[in-house]
Amino acid sequence: MRYSIPIRIRLTIWYVLLVAITLAVFGGFLYFNLARGLYAEVDATLQLVAAQAARDVDNENGKPSFQNAEEHGDIAGRIQARGFTMRLVDAAGNTLDGFGHYSLLPSLRISEGFMTVRISGKPWRVYVLPLPATHGNGSGYLLQVAEPLARVEDILELVGALLFLGIPVVAVIATLGGMFLSGRALGPIDRLTRLVQSMSAEDLSRRLDMKLPNDEVGRLARTFNGMLERLESAFRRERQFTSDAAHELRTPLTVMKGNIDVALARPRNTSEYIRVLEELETQVDRLAHLSENLLTLARCDTGKAPFRPEQLDIVILLEGLVEQVKPLAESKGISVELQGLDRPILMGDQDQLIRLFLNLLDNAIKYTPPGGEISVMVASDGASATIAVKDTGPGIEPEHIPHIFERFYRVDKARARSEGGSGLGLAIAKYIVQLHGGHIEVESEPGRGSTFAVRLPLAIKEDMANK
Numbered sequence: 001m002r003y004s005i006p007i008r009i010r011l012t013i014w015y016v017l018l019v020a021i022t023l024a025v026f027g028g029f030l031y032f033n034l035a036r037g038l039y040a041e042v043d044a045t046l047q048l049v050a051a052q053a054a055r056d057v058d059n060e061n062g063k064p065s066f067q068n069a070e071e072h073g074d075i076a077g078r079i080q081a082r083g084f085t086m087r088l089v090d091a092a093g094n095t096l097d098g099f100g101h102y103s104l105l106p107s108l109r110i111s112e113g114f115m116t117v118r119i120s121g122k123p124w125r126v127y128v129l130p131l132p133a134t135h136g137n138g139s140g141y142l143l144q145v146a147e148p149l150a151r152v153e154d155i156l157e158l159v160g161a162l163l164f165l166g167i168p169v170v171a172v173i174a175t176l177g178g179m180f181l182s183g184r185a186l187g188p189i190d191r192l193t194r195l196v197q198s199m200s201a202e203d204l205s206r207r208l209d210m211k212l213p214n215d216e217v218g219r220l221a222r223t224f225n226g227m228l229e230r231l232e233s234a235f236r237r238e239r240q241f242t243s244d245a246a247h248e249l250r251t252p253l254t255v256m257k258g259n260i261d262v263a264l265a266r267p268r269n270t271s272e273y274i275r276v277l278e279e280l281e282t283q284v285d286r287l288a289h290l291s292e293n294l295l296t297l298a299r300c301d302t303g304k305a306p307f308r309p310e311q312l313d314i315v316i317l318l319e320g321l322v323e324q325v326k327p328l329a330e331s332k333g334i335s336v337e338l339q340g341l342d343r344p345i346l347m348g349d350q351d352q353l354i355r356l357f358l359n360l361l362d363n364a365i366k367y368t369p370p371g372g373e374i375s376v377m378v379a380s381d382g383a384s385a386t387i388a389v390k391d392t393g394p395g396i397e398p399e400h401i402p403h404i405f406e407r408f409y410r411v412d413k414a415r416a417r418s419e420g421g422s423g424l425g426l427a428i429a430k431y432i433v434q435l436h437g438g439h440i441e442v443e444s445e446p447g448r449g450s451t452f453a454v455r456l457p458l459a460i461k462e463d464m465a466n467k
C-alpha cells in the first residue's frame, strides 16, 4: 500500500494555506490602500498650504518675498512647526525668500506639480506652484512647498512590520488550531480503526461503542455494527450448517455400519444378505439425495445454480408432475388434483420449477395421513401467478413456521428422518423461488393442513398483452 499523508495533516495544511493566503491578500490590500490614502493626504495638504502661502507673498518693489509682518508670523510659524518648509525661486533658480529648512532643498527639475526628493537620505514631498510675474518685471517665479514624508513612512513601516510578523504568528496559531480541530474530528475514526483491528473472527459478538452521537462518525460506527451483526449471523449459520451436514451424513453411515456388523457377525443365507443389501441401498440413496441437495445449495450460495429461463405454461408442467406423483399418493390412499381456470405463462427454468413443485408435492404426500387430499391450485392476477399446494396433513405449529425454510430445520426430527427427509427441501424451494424473482409463504392450521403458496411473475403482463 502506498504511503499517503494522514488526513489530519492534509486538512491542517489546507487550512493553514487558506488562512495565510487570505491574510496575505487582505494585508496587501490594506497596506496598499493605506499608503495611497496617506500620500494623497500629504499632497492635498501641500496644495492647501501652497495656496495659502501664495496669497501671503508680498510682491512690492518687484522683489517677491513672504510677508514677514508680525500679523502673518504665527501662520508661518505654525506651518513651520508642522515640519513644512517653503521658498520662492525665480526663473533662473535663485532663491528669493523662504522659511524652514529651505536651504536644504535641492534645485528642482519641475516647474509645476509634485515630486519626491531626498534630503540627507530622508524622503520629502515637494509641490511646485508657478506664480505670475507682476509689475512687468519679466518672467514669473515659483513657490516650492515641501513636507517630510517621515511620518507617513513611519506609519507604513509599522503597519508593514505588523503584517509581516502577524501573518506568521496567525499561521502558527492556525496550524495549532487546525491540528487540534482535525484531531478532534478524526480522533473517533482512529479509535474505531483500533477497535476494529483488535477484533478477530472469534469475537464478532463485540460491537462498537454505541454512545457516539448521530453524526458522521456515529453513523459509520452504526453501519459497521450492522455489518458485524450480519457477519456474525452468517458465521453462525455457516457453523450450524457444517455441524448439521455432518450430523446428516453420520446417521445413514451409522445405520449402514450397524447393518454390516450384524451381517458379518455370523454366516447368513442369501435372503438375509439381500435384506442387508436392500437396507444399505436405502441408506446409499439417502446419502446420494443428501449430497445432491447440498450441492444444489452450494451452487445457489455461490450464484452458480443453472438458470435458463424460458416461457412456459405452468399448468402443463404441473399436470405432468401431478401425474408423476399420483401413484405414490394413491398407494398411501391420498388423492391429488389440479384446480384452476387460469393458464399463466411464466418465465422460468423448467428443471428448477419441476424441482420446486416436486419438493412441495413430496412433502404434502410425506406428511399427509392416508385418506387425505392434496390440491394444486393455479391463479393469476395479471402481474403474477400463484400456485398453491394444499394438503389435509397435520399442519405446522405457528412457532415453527418462521424456520421451516431454514436448512436442516425439521419440525418433528425423528418422523421426518424416518420419511427420508433431510430438512433441505424447503430451503432449496425458497432459493428457486427467489431465483425466479418470486415469493413463497406457508399458511397452516395445525391439525387441518397446510398450504404452500408460490407467487411467480408472469412472462407477459396481462394488461400489456391485452393492448
Ligand code: ADP
Residues within 6 Å of the ligand: 359, 363, 364, 367, 391, 393, 394, 395, 396, 404, 409, 410, 411, 412, 416, 417, 420, 421, 422, 423, 424, 425, 426, 427, 450
Ligand atoms: P424435509 O426433508 O424434512 O421434508 P423440508 O425442508 O422439505 O424438509 O421441510 C422442513 C420441515 O417442514 C419438515 O421437516 C416438516 O416438519 C415441515 N413440513 C414441510 N412440508 C410440510 C407439510 N406439507 N405439512 C406439514 N409439515 C411440513
